[in-house]
Amino acid sequence: MKKNEQEKSRKRLGRLAWYLDSAIKIPGFDARIGLDGLIGLIPGAGDTIGALISSVVLSEAARLGAPKTVLLKMAFNIALDAVVGAVPVLGDFFDFVWKANQRNVQLLNDYLDNPRKTVVASRLFVWGLGAALVVFVMLVGMFGFVLVRALLNAAGGV
Numbered sequence: 001m002k003k004n005e006q007e008k009s010r011k012r013l014g015r016l017a018w019y020l021d022s023a024i025k026i027p028g029f030d031a032r033i034g035l036d037g038l039i040g041l042i043p044g045a046g047d048t049i050g051a052l053i054s055s056v057v058l059s060e061a062a063r064l065g066a067p068k069t070v071l072l073k074m075a076f077n078i079a080l081d082a083v084v085g086a087v088p089v090l091g092d093f094f095d096f097v098w099k100a101n102q103r104n105v106q107l108l109n110d111y112l113d114n115p116r117k118t119v120v121a122s123r124l125f126v127w128g129l130g131a132a133l134v135v136f137v138m139l140v141g142m143f144g145f146v147l148v149r150a151l152l153n154a155a156g157g158v
Contacts, residue, residue, distance in 0.1 A: 009064060010109060013057055017101035020053065037095040040085045047091070051082040054101050061108045069122035070111050074104040076129065 021034035036054065040046040058074050066074075081100035085091040111118040 006064065006112065009060060010105075010112070013060055013105045013108065016056065017099075017105040020050075020101040021099040022102065031096075033096045034099070034101075036081075036101060037092065040095040041092055047082045047085040047095075050085065050095070051078050054078045054081065054104070057101055057104045057108070061104070061111075064108065064112065066108060066111050067119055067122070069119060069126050070107060072129075073122045073125050074107055076125075077103050077107075 019034060020036040022032040023034050024038075025032050036050045039050045039053070042049070055078065058071060058078065061074060062071055077098075077100040081095060081098050084098070085095040087094075107118070107122075
């Protein structure tokens with residue numbers, strides 16, 4: 001991809017992320033919110049719609065040649081924004097603070113400026129996330145085992 005096209009894409013994504021995460025200044029506060037947070041206020045479908053719009057940044061990063069580890073980190077940012085954002089009230093505040101789109105554009109820009117450093121950091125993140133998921137599954141399994149055993153003991157079984 002030519003540098004000129006890459007720069008146009010960077011500017012377009014930066015503008016999209018700004019609209020989604022920081023376009024509206026809150027009067028009386030030094031804070032900004034975006035359309036993504038406002039869309040997230042729509043009950044039921046808001047966070048899904050926001051995640052679909054946020055996937056534009058992800059697909060453009062893939063088109064620009066970002067490696068899978070960087071794309072996974074970006075997908076995690078979008079998923080966390082959507083999942084936590086679905087929690088009533090607290091999730092909406094999270095949407096206004098997390099700013100997944102600006103995080104992802106910054107991650108893409110970091111990759112385009114310094115690919116090696118960004119790939120190493122993204123690999124570490126993906127490995128850490130994988131380890132956390134394994135630990136989570138093990139804890140859920142142990143909790144299930146302890147719960148079943150307690151129920152059997154309470155029922156006069158084992």
